[in-house]
Amino acid sequence: MPATSKTAAQVLELERYKHGFITDIDQDVAPRGLTEETVRFISAKKDEPDWMLAWRLEAFARWRALEEPNWARVDYPPIDYQDIHYYAAPRAGEGPKSLDEVDPELLATYAKLGIPLSEQAVLAGVEGAPRYAVDAVFDSVSVVTTFKAELAAVGVIFCPMSEAIREHGDLVRQYLGSVVPVSDNYFACLNSAVFSDGSFVYVPPGVRCPMELSTYFRINAEKSGQFERTLIIADRGSYVSYLEGCTAPMRDENQLHAAVVELVALDDAEIKYSTVQNWYPGDAEGRGGIYNFVTKRADCRGARSKVSWTQVETGSAVTWKYPSCVLRGDHSTGEFYSIAITNNRQQADTGTKMIHLGAHTRSRIISKGISAGRSSSTYRGLVSAHPKAKGARNFTQCDSLLIGPHAAAHTTPYVEARNSGAQFEHEATTTRLSEEQLFYARQRGLTQEEAVQLLVNGFVKDVLQELPMEFAVEAQKLVAISLEGSVG
């Protein structure tokens, strides 16, 4: 392709994926490859205690004995785990004490992404919008966490994972790996060995976290993988709402993102976890993009606890992700609301697991999948009731929408009921956009693209309304952008 038309194509692509820029910044990078040395290097970089290093090394030893899973309905060339940088961080001296000391390049990056890192800043254009605290993770390190002092005043700990390991070692030791065990699966095991940063949240008993907490993940470095680890503990009777967002530059290569998120809800606690996943999806021909292989699980350990997952998945070349709830406490509740949109050559295999262990546990699953272009989207889920889960209830609804003749949509739910008191309902539909509805909207003067957007937004409305308000607006725009070019 001649240089000029290549540039033109890139500009077009940037318009579609506006987060695709690269930040040029001085970086500390671990050499490519993965050995025990890499694990020791990361641990040393983070100045970790011995127990943490031992934990990582054990995970690494186990990972070497595991095989990469291949049951998901996704297809990608083999990953060379020795060709990845497992650690990349903006070079810094002592670590910034305040925002003024953070590299201006980085601040500019977050400003460009629309993430308010200044505590005075509120969301642009939204008057009286609620404030929210941000932990910004850039490649392998957390660069800044806002509102820490204000949160600390009510006893909420919100800090980077690396800091938590140093400062709140007992809490981390008690809970880390208690929801997703080290060798739970191939990617979780890899993460346990090489995880770099992520967020740690602890909400003390009876505290309702005064603001939304959020983490913003950014992959920037070339040939690097991001392996963040997040741990959220809601102690008895507490409440916290947490949101994560993620973006990456546009590159021709595929980059690996293998995160682990663990949530623990004790008696009467509630955690609301929302994700707007917008990693670079690759170009229209399927070149580049992030492999998003993530393990997310919540343990509703306490009686009457509740965890609610909401996800808007628009990015990534390949997604492999099943945010789950282990409903251990009696009367605990799990919810999963998901929108997964795939376009061009994207592939998503995503869903949830609701494991009913306690009596009178309840769960609800609403999943909306949209496939356009030559993409493929799979809902995969498990609902199970163990013999002690008397009175367990589940309602599942999975709807898939197909746009265009080359898109694929699949539904693979597993249901396992092992007692007579459980009541499970599951329904699923797969259709294309209704010609009649499109015609009606066109007749009212909307263009084809606007009409599709309108119908799609109606299709996903049940999930969008579960998001915190200001993110719902952003997510709605994202839905429209993701489907651009899918109707012709």
Next chain:
Amino acid sequence: MSLAQALLTGDPGYLPSRREEAWRWTDLRGLIRVLPPPAPAFCGDLPLASFAAPFPTEEVVIVDGQGPTGLDIPAGETRRISLRLINAAAGAGHVGRVRVSLEAGARAVLLQTHEALAGGYVGETQIDISLGDGARLERLVLADDREDAVSVTISDVRLARGAVFNDAVLTTGARRQRLETRLTHAAGESEARLLGLYRLAGRRHADLTSLIEHESPGSASDQLVKGTVDGQSRAVFQGRILVRPGADRTDARMGHHALVLSDTAEVDAKPELEIYADDVSCAHGNTVGTLDDEALFYLRQRGMSEARARAFLTEAYVSAVLDGITDQDLQTVARAWLAREAAP
């Protein structure tokens, strides 16, 4: 990996195990350590079929996998056939295969009974069914296996243009039992209805697995399976509808509904949709629940014993499946079978 392969070679290494996705809930490798000897040739008199078809019919009998290999119905003819698959040798293994083909425009009603004269058998039977253009076949399967038997039955069905296949499978399970149907809409505008009903008790197990493939445009599939599990029994439903690229105007529905009547019984279900064409309308529904306390209370208030009331409600629950049988004689047979199973 298949039971047939294991039986023919005598090597348990060929038995499907739960490590295979398609057999995750029906583990044969963990169950069978040593494969039984092949069944000897049958000699003796066969009993009359317990559910003889109430119509003048031709009878095809296969004993321990041995018997006629094919059944051909010429173009334009109409036939009523009773296909009896009989397990005669105790503790023996056998593999059988039979072909049922209907040429263009042929019509047939088929009553397929699985009968047991002795227990402890391990058998696999494959039935290859092909329907020519515009042919119609209605089949009723009564799978009466012994509680200590292992039995796998695979029906491979191919529908040509405009063919209609109406199928109902009724079962009480076995120690391990798999009733698998693979159906292909090969040339378009064909219709299939797959009905299933299971009543499991004791330590019985039944696995209803199906793969419905839409290869061509304008075909319809409608599947409804209902059942109950009691005691320590286990029901497995794995339904998969696959719509291949270009199979536009496909209309496919799948429903599976189960009642769990005891705390030690189990239902495992996996209703799958795999769709590669956009001009389609596909849906599935799956429910697992238990008897409605209020309805039970109402019936008991009217003087019914608890056992009677439960039997009454469960029979009502599953019998809706039988409404989908269009042939009146087959419907009568199916209702008689259910009445026998429902007798408290």
